[in-house]
Amino acid sequence: MKIGLIGTGNIGQYILRSVNLERVIPKAEVAAVYTRVKPKRDAISVPYKTKLYDDFDQFIKEDLDLVIEAATIQAVEAYAARILESKKNLLLVSVGALADADFLTELKQLCDDTNTSIYLPSGAIGGLDILKAAKSVGELNSVSITTRKPPKALLEETVDEEVILFEGTAKDAISKFPKNINVAIVLSLAGLGVDNTKVRIIADPYVGKNNHTIEATGSFGKMTLTVENDPMPSNPKTSYLAAISVISTLKNLYNCVHIG
């Protein structure tokens, strides 16, 4: 099964290495890559055994089952509709692009009309299986996420005690803390939407790594999930879980047993 990839940054290269070199999904290969960054193209072509394009019109003509976007929100805005219109399934890493409700509605309509699918990996968080279950019968009452990071990731000065930098809805967090946008959006989409998902962002001198605590209540009962994110070995700014959740979504597509 043939995959197209947009983006050759940290997560894009991780996908290339995992799929084409380590063959973590035996039936899948990245057959084509689209990137406008010429030095990246030159470095990637040979080792990963894939075709490279700097022209989207040519890239999208390839025979592909699925296109993975691992680039930017702007790339999603520019190309997502054309990918679905060409009857290719779409996996988005920059799920923050779906903060725009009109854009999300447009893409949903397109994937319904073209009988394609849009896949959104769970990213740096999890527990979305419980939120989706509660939401599926309309009985999810509250969802909140508290993100704690070491102060140096958020502040210029040092602090002795935790400092709450943001407390509000996911909608407000998107504009005020755009770095957290993917987490806020995937949580909102799985659960109660951007207006009803509560977000707190805290600079905490007592944590060594980023962590997220998700709390939810509904007719199912209550859940509390804390995940402490280790960084990617190749890039301390990316949560490793965000990268491997893409591989997990791909495996789920190509496996015949689907859990959760």
Added chain:
Amino acid sequence: MKIGLIGTGNIGQYILRSVNLERVIPKAEVAAVYTRVKPKRDAISVPYKTKLYDDFDQFIKEDLDLVIEAATIQAVEAYAARILESKKNLLLVSVGALADADFLTELKQLCDDTNTSIYLPSGAIGGLDILKAAKSVGELNSVSITTRKPPKALLEETVDEEVILFEGTAKDAISKFPKNINVAIVLSLAGLGVDNTKVRIIADPYVGKNNHTIEATGSFGKMTLTVENDPMPSNPKTSYLAAISVISTLKNLYNCVHIG
């Protein structure tokens, strides 16, 4: 899209009501039900507008996209292979049937050969998205689950302090605490398998409801998830989350946007 249902117990009737009466998935309907319990058949036929069979050979000849098993482990053993052989997808509620590794291997081979899928809802727990991500790259190090229940659910006598009733592998828990088999198996399948998943079962006078705490470590970091299960309104012995996770799995099949 046409669904066949095996079983008319608590979860089976919940599925029938949600899909055929409440229409929670507009595109789906339960078109045929197989049950050997005659009083159930008589009660179900008219209100749920579905065909009823007491003969599996006739049931499986129906034109169905998916068969949901919501009956017993014995029903999975008796019918799962024939469902896949007839090129129908299969959703299992009694995932405990897959504790038998040879049976699981046989079903995996069958679904590969027939190009069908087997769906396993997350049941009364969650956080499987994180375990699957870590497992997808082979970097999940440890998984444990601690289940706490009110003593009256587990013991004849009353106790003042928590009593650890079982501590061992999921494999041992399956034979010693068969009531917990679905949770132990779905957790093992998402993560490290029955030999490497640790299980503790505790009678705890300080909890009012069943709760599960899942802890996992790996190259992604660490996670701790606690879920407190409210019972189904219609049957206090079933976790409501187990029932609604089936609806969630169905919605994910029929929706074009797939989260997690």
